[in-house]
Amino acid sequence: MERQTKDNALFEQISQRLERLSKLSPHNQDKDLNTQLSKKGINRRDFMKWAGMMTATMALPASFVPLTAKAAQIANRIPVIWLHMAECTGCSESLLRTEDPSIDSIIFDYINLEYHETIMAASGYQAEQNLKNAIAKHKGNYILMVEGGIPQGTEYFLTIGADGHTGAEECREAAQGAAAIFAIGTCSSFGGVQAAYPNPSNAQPLSKIINKPIINVPGCPPSEKNIVGNIMYFVMFGTLPAVDAYNRPMWAYGHRIHDLCERRGHFDAGEFVQHFGDENAQNGYCLYKVGCKGPYTFNNCSKLRFNSHTSWPIQAGHGCIGCSEPNFWDTMSPFEEPIGNRLFHTSYDGIGADKTANTVGTVILAATAVGIAAHAVVSSLVKNKDEQ
């Protein structure tokens, strides 16, 4: 009953939000959804199927499907500015892989992608003008998405434009008028690979560069659904989603990989791949003992997978490396060894292994590691006993 009331309130909130949005300087005069869709060459049935999928993805009740559809319809009124900092462009590539909705319909129909260096036609001064104009024209209304870590201190590790301004300056300027800011990928969320020890360029997360609320969408890269889903969330609610301690949206990062893993049954049964290429690997046993970090990693990979559900690391037999967790390059490595079997930072040959144990995050992680390891060992013993 309480749940029902909550849902109704939420429904009302979204409806009001959409009402307000639809009054924002519309590009399309035609308000009828069906006409809109057919104009854009989209089959309505397919569209509603997509809306249903997105609604489920965001853990909303099925009654919200029409709202998702409407949100998508008017989403093209939301301008998006996407900046590239110290990164590998993997997050942009992930965005390009989105299938429902496809990247062309996102660009043509749902958002107004004002600046994105990987796909925009303009270069040089013309590109810089696009950014400047977008910031001025859409002040207070645009979504800012940042990909990559930001070199700080020696900021000249990254300069952009004829006048050689730094990446940090560009972020600060674009952040000022943004309605919402998303750090896309582990690099802008937590610093990422370039911030791994010894962090040669002093790369920092976006949250260290600007003083505004930031939603982190980590992953190396985040799945295409987690990127697009966040745009939709903002369009619908007009507010930022509920987040966890690391500012990750709960709808995407609320569960551990381990919780919904397809190999979880083998974990509980004590059936493990002992080394890559063994018979257990052919049988699809649990990858914990070859280093899977699924028990310590919060993400929805095991539910949504990648590349339109084609696969994900555990299906491909490798095991999770924990890529949506802060500092995972340092805390989760070596990636092909279980955490429970070792002290931290054996990646440095065990040197100074205990120096990090005084940090809160690591202690929690370490405690979890011990628990998981104990479970793995116990279930493994039980299994061996059964076999005898």
Place this chain on the structure above:
Amino acid sequence: MTKRIIVDPITRIEGHLRIEVIVDENNVIQDAFSSSTLFRGLETIIKNRDPRDAGLIAQRICGVCTYSHYKAGVTAVEDALGITPPLNALLVRSLMNIALILHDHVVHFYTLHGLDWCDITSALKADPAKAAKVAFKYTDYPLVAGEDELKAVQKRVTDFVKQGALGPFNNGYWGHKTYHFSPEQNLIVLSHYLKLLEIQREAAKMTAIFGAKQPHPQSLTVGGITSVMDVMDPTRLAEWKFKFEKVADFVNRAYYPDLVMAGKAFKDEQSVIKGCGLTNFIAHEEILLSKDHNLLSSGVVLNGDLNKLYPIDENLIKEEVTHSWYQYENTKEVQLQPYDGQTNPNYTGFKDGKSIGPDGKPIQTKLLDLEGKYSWIKSPRYNGMPMEVGPLASVVVGLAAKNPYITKIATQFLKDSGLPIEALFSTLGRTAARCIEAKAIADNGLMTLNSLIENLKSDKATCADYVIDKNKEYKGRYIGQVPRGMLSHWVRIKNGVVENYQAVVPSTWNAGPRDNKGQKGPYEMSLIGTKVADITKPLEIIRTIHSFDPCIACSVHVMDTKGNKIGEYKVDPAFARI
């Protein structure tokens, strides 16, 4: 009176790139300078870690060449440890490579390079019925180029333009006089541009079938591959095959015909057909079709002489930093072999000065220090010489090696487009070479899949055993051909951890600054002599630079931060709090 033109950011690439050119009173480029403006330092980060992690970290060098560096990192460690992975693993890795190269080339031509050749505003004026007929001139079975389809594309884009929010198309160099497609030809390419956005998703799934995801696949391990269940599953093999056929079909019915069309339409456009300046090429064999048989050939071609092919001597691969923001310490050598490579940053910044502003008038800006250091990219040299790498090098070396796959398609292309063989050594030729390579893969790639299916009947091995002896020192390297050219990763292992790691990547070869002898790299050489029609809209510059498919995060090197002793590990509490 010379003028300085700056183009920064160069967009539709991976990474951050700045080009500066000096033009004379006729706007002909006299000198050119290529600068990467981003430093990340991944090779330093790989140091002192578990060698098994090298591939996963090296992969994050680039999310576009995502699989290339993964495979290179894992293979370099295997080479060091003396491991040969089972044939199944090698063939699956080749399948993933096929997927990546196909993906990269089609994405490059349409998404990244296409708008340099295709004027969208002109496409909106085309007659779709006429365009549908034009499409048949270049292929018997045009893809998404029927009258109805072209009409729908035109309407969709027209409606979009009418909304007034041009998004990614905003502020392009539309109407520039060096666009040479007719409105109808522009409409055909625009239709393929949109179709490609769907096709590239399929191509990416090909990598993901055996690789978990794309970008950043996760199924290689030192010794072999982990996706054993996918490999043993006939439905997964079939899934790969059908997606391959879909992408190959796009290459044959859209990509190749469009390149032939471009060859004919742009054959008199000096800015894309004039020679590329530097005609030294190096390429490595790659794409395992069966046990001992590769699709692409190895070798070195000097001064564009296709009659002589030299074998690669890997000891002659070296890097120098005279004009790069690094310095070599404790050595008198100017150039270092990658096993002993070092990268100590030495940022000297920009100089203040005058350049041409957005309105064509001189303004005060930051300028590259042409006499000093001006890029985060090193200058790789082969036997002291700058070399071009990439699909053009692969095609040139293939021709010199009389590689049957490459020769057949390159000859066909020259015949179909009516271009002389000299035309290959140009911006247009470089763009065409990428298509020739893609078509060679599209026409022959299924051989790899068939070899795998055949081998699986009697051999189930996917991973080789090995040990890493902490008391032993190892060194090894990967050299191969990836979408943007010859790639090498070099690793030394000591005490069971990585002691030194260097990646000499394609964009470093092509985008590097001058060396101590003043020899320029391929980007710089290719621009010299180009006439810029409108200095406020330097389309000719970005078109030529895009023909290399710049991938700059890859080419940005390491530093060994002073004061960060490798033997000490510290976590800054500020980081730990995040």
